[in-house]
Amino acid sequence: MIKKIILICLIVISLLSPLLDVQTAYAGGLQGGICNGPDEVMTILVIGADTRSVGYLYGLADTTMVFRVDFKNREVSVMGFPRDLWVEIPDVEEDNGRTHGKLNQAYFFGTEGMGYYDGPGYGAGLMQATFKHNWGFEIDHYIVINMRIFRDVIDAIGGIKVYNPAPVYSYHQKNKPKVLTGGYYFSGNDALLYARYRDPRNVNDRVDRHAIILKALFEQIFSISMIPKIPEVIGLYKGNILTDMHLAEISQFLCLAARMEEDGIKFTRIPKDDLYIPDWEGFVWLEKEPGTIELLLNDFQAGTWPE
Secondary structure (H helix, E strand, C coil), rough: CCCCEEEHHHHHHHCCCCCHHHHHHHHHHCCCCCCCCCCCCCCEEEEECCCCCCCCCCCCEEEEEEEEECCCCCCEEEEECCCCEECCCCCCCCCCCCCCCCHHHHHHHHHHCCCCCCCCCCCHHHHHHHHHHHHHHCEEEEEEEEHHHHHHHHHHHCCCEEECCCCEEECCCCCCCCCCCCEEEECCCHHHHHCCCCCCCCCCHHHCCCCHHHHHHHHHHHCEEEEEEEHHHHHHHCCEEEECCCCCHHHHHHHHHHHHHHHHHHECCHEEEEEEECCCCCEEEEECCCHHHHHHEEEEECCCCCC
């Protein structure tokens, strides 16, 4: 949220751009100019790292989402992945020879501080390689944001409005839910806690709650009252996240996001019915049928799922 979520791709991307370029992107979008995006689809891996420190030397991928950006049809789809999904992690081998782990560990082993991976992009680069190795899915770009920036950005935009569809429990509080069903106005810290609560009793798990937060971010960032404040937010936080996106690509995405209707973004996830928890030590998710995730990602890339 972001993580898992991190998450927050729309505001995160705007934080990356120099102030003048972002203002230009908004002016072009809001005055009816075209965004000059590519004809082909752009895929962006968005990672919410669980480190609370300023940098990105270490950390697990607390949130993992893939954005499919279609400039031609003005559509964005977001697919969330459970952090405990069991995968083979390529190009890295621990001292004990283990080559598999949870999806969130693919980012961890790739971080600069761990020193296991010498490819480009450190943790995000190894995560991209993991997607390709396990499911043949190639990702064009990445964005990484840590929990501290996630929290501060939400506070900077004045908080977010969310509707929580089911009680949320935590391992640390057994007798009653941490969050009841209903509407809330979350600060940055509230949103971070909401995104990270874990408990088997939760009907909607972290992946679902990350999507709820991301939708709320989109609504708040592009509200009429917030748009004039965006340059100030950008000035405060630009340069504090990791990405391999060029300025032109950032501006194109920002322009598209500003022009889209709220229902132009589709949120999806790997269906829980396609996964199961094996009788191992530790909590991990596996595919019930090998190849299911690869087929879902193929349909996701083709724009045929979700409908």
